[in-house]
Amino acid sequence: MTITDDVDLERRLRQFLPTDVDYASARLVDESAESLVVERNVVRPPSTLLDVGVMFSIWHDGGLGYGATNDLSTAGLSTAVDDARRWAAVTAGIGLISEPPFGHPTGTYTSPVDRPILVADLPERLELLQQQSRRLACDDRIVDWAASLTHRQVDTLLLTSNGGRVEQRFRFVYPGLRATANEGTNTQTRTFGRGSFCGQGGLELLDRYGFGDAAPRIAAEALELLDAPNCPTGVMDLVLAPDQMILQIHESIGHPLELDRILGDERNYAGTSFVTADMFGSFRYGSDQLNVTFDPTVPGQLASYAFDDDGTPAQRHHLIADGVLQRPLGGTASGNRAGLDGVASSRACSWNRPPIDRMANLNVEPGDMSFDDLIGSVERGVYLQTNSSWSIDDSRNKFQFSCEYGRLIEDGRLTSTVRNPSYRGISSTFWRSLDGVGDPSTFTVMGTPNCGKGELNQMIGTGHASPPCLFRSIDVFGGES
Amino acid sequence: MSTRAAFDDLATWATGQLRGEEVLLASLVGETTDFVRFNHGDVRQAGSIQQQDISIELIDHHRHCSASVPFSGANDVDRRRLGSTLSTLREQLKLVPDDPYLAFNTDPSSSEKMTDSSLPDTADAVQRIRSAAKGRDLVGILATGETVRAFANSLGQRNWSSAGTFNLDWSLYLQADKAVKNGYAGLAWNDEAFGRKIQWSIEQAEVLKRPPITVDPSGYRTYLAPAAVEEIMSLLAYSAFGLNAHRTKRTPLLKLMSGEAELSDQITIAEATAGGVAPDFQSQGFRRPDSVTLIDHGAHVGHLVSPRSAREYDVTTNGAESSEMPESLSLEPGSLSSEAVLDALGTGLYVGNLWYLNYSDPSACRTTGMTRFATFWVEGGEIAAPVNVMRFDDTAYRLLGDRLVALTDEVEVRLDTMSYGARSTGSFRLPGALVEEMRFTL
The missing domain is CATH 3.30.2290.10 (PmbA/TldD superfamily)
Structure with a gap:
């Protein structure tokens, strides 16, 4: 009991x-x-x-x-x-x-x-x-x-x-x-x-x-x-595996769309956002292949639920449709403050913290390319798996992420392994370079157990699901050791 | 009954429930906190939290299991809950193998540290803060109240550490991401001192009104204020100083250990428990020395050693928790007059804060992160303009090594504002750092 x-x-x-x-x-x-x-x-x-x-x-x-x-x-x-x-x-x-x-x-x-x-x-x-x-x-x-x-x-x-x-x-x-x-x-x-x-x-x-x-x-x-040699440095194509995509989604889509950031509540700690309230409905966040949903209905995903912690019934919504920004991640209270339709995302990490605007399940919807098609469409690039380091500015613009494991892509084939792979960019510029999205067979449901935010601080789990994705002409580099 | 008496009473009762050669360790983490969040100078959220938890470790010969349970302070409730937990742990002990690295203090060493404080009435403080901000765009949090850390074991050891503190952590925003960050923390509220802090923020915000400039990615002579140094030290604190991280080759200071890289002889880092707020005891009952030197004039000289690592690597513990992270980190000051920082910088970047640091190449101790809040371009020793946020990517061996020009002659005591799970008792004592060149990349 x-x-x-x-x-x-x-x-x-x-x-x-x-x-x-x-x-x-x-x-x-x-x-x-x-x-x-x-x-x-x-x-x-x-x-x-x-x-x-x-x-x-x-x-x-x-x-x-x-x-x-x-x-x-x-x-x-x-x-x-x-x-x-x-x-x-x-x-x-x-x-x-x-x-x-x-x-x-x-x-x-x-x-x-x-x-x-x-x-x-x-x-x-x-x-x-x-x-x-x-x-x-x-x-x-x-x-x-x-x-x-x-x-x-x-x-x-x-x-x-x-x-x-x-x-x-x-x-x-x-x-x-x-x-x-x-x-x-x-x-x-x-x-x-x-x-x-x-x-x-x-x-x-x-x-x-x-x-x-x-x-x-x-x-x-x-x-x-x-x-393995260090990852090469240069501008090249980038294919991200689902276990790196979830970090990319979390940091450069999820946090910028949190309505309490946009309203300024988080400016002293977690930060603000380059997104402003007037962008919803018109701002091109990514290429037309980018479709992002807030989906608390995915069975077994980490942040599935029927109600948020304010009691708002949870429903699936597109936050970005065909690359265009649609809705923020904000609960009823923040939605009322901003005059925007949000989602049921007012969440608390436990009984001792009040609810704030959070991600729940935030997913990139699958496209139509097989994994082999994604790799095959790259002449020179890298395929990166599993996040090892992340850093992004307080407006969620300038990011630099590193991965545990990389492989070169040469003439449409995966070749040698490289270590210490990193890449950097600016959020919306990066998402506009999206040029290939894996099909449903590549779609992987995962989660981020520890997302920190809020004053008082709160650590909470967020769900993310994604296929592998291809980005063109990204600033990639390796380490020194 | 006071919390302290209730905890002591519960520990004594639990000792009476033990069987055979069982040993019980109990750690209490508690707080009574008023918190008020501000945005645009108004209140976003306000409330009070009372929470107390006890972590229990039951040991029988070479086996042990642990559990964390709520502690209400009500005798009957807590005894019932703890009795049930002991029964569960006793059953678990039958199912787990011996732990070769089990270690706990068998030489009882009791202590108490109760820091006197005079906290403001929180509702009054809210009015003072709003009044001082004078309708400006102030955002941040005020947290006030008592924090408690305590330890007891069935061998008769009792340790108690409590302090009433307030911590106001705020930013004054001018526009978009242009803001000045400041804090006011302590044991007794002083209107005059608070007024000076607010006034400093207001004056700094005036400078931010100048048109911002964007500097090209490159290397720049840079002054890092103590708040920025704190971010670098916070990242290092995760894995640079623990014995386990060193022995398993996960420390970012691997090249320092091997002699392939050096830190400046100006760098002396210690875990200075005596000067901090954190307790001088840990969860297995070991006491902490007043200070443990980790880096001495650039040379690695010591580790933080948990009881478990001590047993595994056959050395003596110095009272670190299992994370082996510093809780009261001190970086010794240098000789640069804090009053002459701008003159010494000459032309370059004055970085008030850094943000979101992480490793871009851990083996090389190479880190990346962002400037945040007040960062200025300085020319001829004068602030010329605020600078839009910049990303850096550089190694500690340069920033705290061959590119370090000087550390300031004054240190700033910074109380940790973190409150994940519970309010932190961590602190830093840090100078500012003048660096010949810091690499900015984006």
Whole structure:
């Protein structure tokens, strides 16, 4: 039983929701998680997280306040409600959000799970990781390696002052593999998609991503990189694998389209955006092959849900259609402030942080080229896999990204491996150079487990799916070591 | 019952629940925080958060498991929750193999550090901030309240560290991405000191009104203010100073270790716990020395060593957490007068802040990142114009090595504003750095 099954607690939360205010809500989050790591063939002590707490939000007389606590006693709940009420009074007349924007939704969501993770008992889960760890350690030049498996169970219950009730039960799985090879002062690391092969579900996710077969390839590629030359420098064509595309989407489409950035809320920390409110509906963000959706309905993707954390029902929308900007990533409150239609993307990382505008599942829709067609259309270029480094300015324009593993493309064929590959560009210029999008057979559903943003800071998972994509005439370069 | 008494009581009760030779370690992380976000000088979000969590480690001979659970301070609730957790961990212990690198402090060393503070009423502070901003475009966050870190074990050790702090981190925006960033943090609010900080921001913003210039990608003589140096040190902190990163060849300082590259003899870096806000104990009960020198006049001389690494590599721990990241990093000052920075720069870039640093070639300690907030073109020792954001791509061996001209003679104490999960107790003590050439690429 989880806390959302606790009828008595729900009754008490309802009792504490004030009825003498314009609008109030209680958002309960109950999380349990287990992290298993086998590092250099040694089992690290299993780590369990149990976390539960509630945030009350009160809108009244043009003010908005929050009170959050993990003390679920009568005294604890009472203090949290008093805090929310006090802050609503303090901010009346000086707040940017004065109207309660929500209705009183009802509904449920449950992650699709074929085989619950706990069907495999702890010794079985550890043995799986020990097997992978042993397979990573295939050569003396592999100096560091690890296999990991985290699973999280997050149940949320949103109650509103006029009878709203949204219950959502999420089950997340995060497998990981890493091999670091070294020779002298040359160190190269290869990973299992740098944590991006994650999602909602159970043990079936491990099969979906080929977790059980990946270790030998990852170790072999780390070793291969030791002997590979540095990536060449120059302007050339670039094909990005899905596990690099997700980073490219996240940083140069997702963050710039966040409405709270556009409204300025994030300027002191996460940054602003080169996108302005007047661009929606007309700005050419990319070539006409670029189609980007906000899609919380993809089964098993990391950020699928039925309602955001303000209770707005979640629906699929095109944010960019045929290269033209359509909608921002903003929840109801931000949409009202900006006078724009947003999406259900007001999300909080847990009970102790208020919702802000976030990405959820943000996907590049497939095109019509096979992988071989993409490579075959390049005379001179590189094919890059798996992000290793990312940096972009606070307006989300000038970026520089690096990948773990690269291969040259020469006369339409993949040839030799190159190490330390990087590329740089400017967001919309880059997306306008998009000249090929992989077909549905190449479309890969993944996620970014740790997206940081907000003051107070919040870390949250976002889903991304993409085929491989081809970009023309990009500034590519290699390393020094 | 106070939080401290409740934690002590729970640890004593839990010790009584142990069986045989079991050992229990418990770490408390707690805070009571008022937070207020500002945008355009008004309030975006405001609220209060009370959170306390205990991390438990149950050890039986060479096996151990851990769990983190909420701590309410209510005796019956916490005992019930902890008792259940101990039962679960006890069952797990039967299923896990021995850990050859298990290490915990068996020589109890209790301590307490309670920092006196005089925090402002947060609602009053909101009015003062809005009043001082005088309708300007101020964006940022105020966080106030008490943070607690505590440790207890079944061997009788008790450690307590608490401090009430406020941290106002703000930017004053002129237009688009043209802004001045500043902060005011401490233990007691002083209207005069705050007024001076705001006034400095207002005066700097005046300079930003000049037409900005775009400089071509190239190498430029550059002054990095302490906030910019903090970004470089923050990146290095992730993996440059831990023993595990060195032994597994993942440190970006690999070439320093091998002698293929050098840092300037002006560079002395230490984990200076005595001068910071972070506790002087860690999660396995080991105490931290006042200071651990990591780089001494350019030479690598020490690591941060967690108990686990100490056992694995047969050395002595110096109280680092498992991440082996500095929490109170100090870079020794130099001889450049902080008053004469512009004169010493002559012609070049004054970089107030850097942003979003990451490695472009880790083995070469080559990093990339952006300028952000107030960055100026300086000519003849005078600020000439604000500069549009620029990307740099350069190695620490140049910026803190053969291209380092001087460090300023004053250090700035910077309290970490990070609050992922909980408010950070990290801090930095940093000078500014004058660099002969910094490579800008985009």
